[in-house]
Amino acid sequence: MNTGATISITAGEFEGLGSFAEGADFMFQAIVTDVAGNATTGDTSATTIHVDIATPSITKIISETVDGNYGLGDDIDLQVILTEPVTLAGGSVRLTLETGTNDAVVTNNSVTNQDTISFTYSIANGDTSDDLAASLISLSAGTLRDSAGNSADLALPVGNNLDDNADLVIDGIGPTISGMSSTTADGWKKLGDIVNVTVDFSEPVTLSGGDTLKVYLNTGRVVNYTAITNATSKSANYTVLAGDSTYALAVDSLVLTGGTLVDAGTNPVDLQIVNGANLSDNNSLRIDGIVPVAFTSGVVTIQGTNSQSGYYNATDTAVVATVTPDIDDGSLVGGVALIQGRIGAAANFTTIGSPVTLTDRNPRNITLTSNQIALLPSYATGREMRFRTILRDIAG
Ligand SMILES: [Ca+2]
Ligand SMILES: [Ca+2]
Ligand SMILES: [Ca+2]
Ligand SMILES: [Ca+2]
Incomplete structure (x- = not known):
């Protein structure tokens, strides 16, 4: 008799063993008993069964x-x-x-x-x-x-x-320049005027110590920003200097002199100006740092029925001053000319009549009536009158 026998143990029988536990090792041995009752115990099984019914988690x-x-x-x-x-x-x-x-x-x-x-x-x-x-x-x-x-x-x-x-x-979101704007009222700004220029960031950013964010304006001037700490916006002032001129103040570029301008995640600010977010999109600031050049008041003529050159007589009715704003300064159009007269010392110049708005660069005659002339201090027969013209550009 050489026939082997397979003996199965159910999970229930196995787990019902007194020493069954997670981590326990089981070995098996078989006992063969003949019909007469003689029993032989076999060797311990070569296979060890390790109990692991615990699921990894x-x-x-x-x-x-x-x-x-x-x-x-x-x-x-x-x-x-x-x-x-x-x-x-x-x-x-x-x-x-x-x-x-x-x-x-x-x-x-x-x-x-x-x-x-x-x-x-x-x-x-x-x-x-x-x-x-x-x-x-x-x-x-x-x-x-x-x-x-x-x-x-x-x-x-x-x-x-x-x-x-x-x-x-x-x-993972880098900051951007969300807008350039100004708290300064729109309109013409003249030499010496101070214009607020504000940079808005899409989220709080910090500039490394000692470094500068430079904002280049289309007037050629630079506005410097320092000490930006966890801020969503930063303002600085631009002072209109001689020669500055633009009909629409805008920013050409933003440049970092060194260091970093970053958000909390140390992502650098994208310094590109988004379309529609420039200073000229949010404000209407006109810059004129060009003062009208000096000029001579030109010819002054006397109107009257019996006028005599060099005299203002009883028949005369007006003084006509010719103004020629023939200079390279576009902002004079929209500006004003006014006439001043004096009798006696140079310090006596007094404005006569009302300012006249210039509509173009062509010569312009300004007429002063005899009533206006008679208001000149010290006006009296025998006195000498002198006139001068003042041009004021649109920026003032
Ligand atoms: Ca396990
Ligand atoms: Ca999600
Ligand atoms: Ca961010
Ligand atoms: Ca946590």
């Missing part, structure tokens, strides 16, 4: 990256810790992170008898989180099992997620 998610703020391109270390070593067969382990509109997914496709699964997360454009946490752990395919063949339970560890164990702030 995730105990915590941690990071070796130091707590703090991180920006575009920074790498974050992530570690998923399990109750026991597991091995991945096929596919990859996927860790999904809550990073706003688009959730980041990091993977690891090499896990061999490890109770720690490591990941590296590189912050991408648009990622954002106040306290980074995992939202899902899954397998793309394949299996993740302990050595006994129990599949890992991939449920997130309640109270032991990454945000419970770390404080990692993610900022």
Whole structure:
């Protein structure tokens, strides 16, 4: 008789053994008893049965990256810790992170008898989180099992997620120049006027100490900004200098002299001015730092029925001064000319009549009536009158 016999033990019978417990090792031996009752006990089985009915699960998610703020391109270390070593067969382990509109997914496709699964997360454009946490752990395919063949339970560890164990702030959104504007009233600004120029940022930014953000205006002037600390806007003054001239004050460019201008995640500010966000889009500031050049008041003629050159007589009715704003200063159009007269000392010049608005650069006659002339201080027969013209450009 050489026929073998197979003896099966049910799970119930096996788990019902008095010493059955997680982690216990079982060995088996068989006892053969013949029909007469003689019994022989065989050798102990070569196979040891190790009891492992505990499913691997995730105990915590941690990071070796130091707590703090991180920006575009920074790498974050992530570690998923399990109750026991597991091995991945096929596919990859996927860790999904809550990073706003688009959730980041990091993977690891090499896990061999490890109770720690490591990941590296590189912050991408648009990622954002106040306290980074995992939202899902899954397998793309394949299996993740302990050595006994129990599949890992991939449920997130309640109270032991990454945000419970770390404080990692993610900022994958770079700051921008959201607008250039001014608190100064619109209109013409003349030599010496001070114009507020404000830079608005899309989020709080900080300029490294001692460095300067330079704003180049289309008048050729530069406005300097320093000491920007966690600010969403910064103002500085532009003083209109001689020769400055534009019908629409605008910013040509923003330049950093050195250092950094960054958000909390150390993302640098994009210094491009977005279309429609320039100073000239938000304000209507006209700059004229060109003072009208000196000129002679030209010919003064007397109108009357019996006028005599060099005299103003009883029949005369008006003085006509010819003004010729024939100079290269466009802002004189819209400006004014006014006549002053004096009798006696040069300090006696007094404005006569009302200012006349200039509508073009052509010669312009300004007429003063005899009534207006008679108002000149010290006006009396026998006195000499002198006249001068003052041009005031549109900026004043
Ligand atoms: Ca197990
Ligand atoms: Ca999300
Ligand atoms: Ca936290
Ligand atoms: Ca940001």
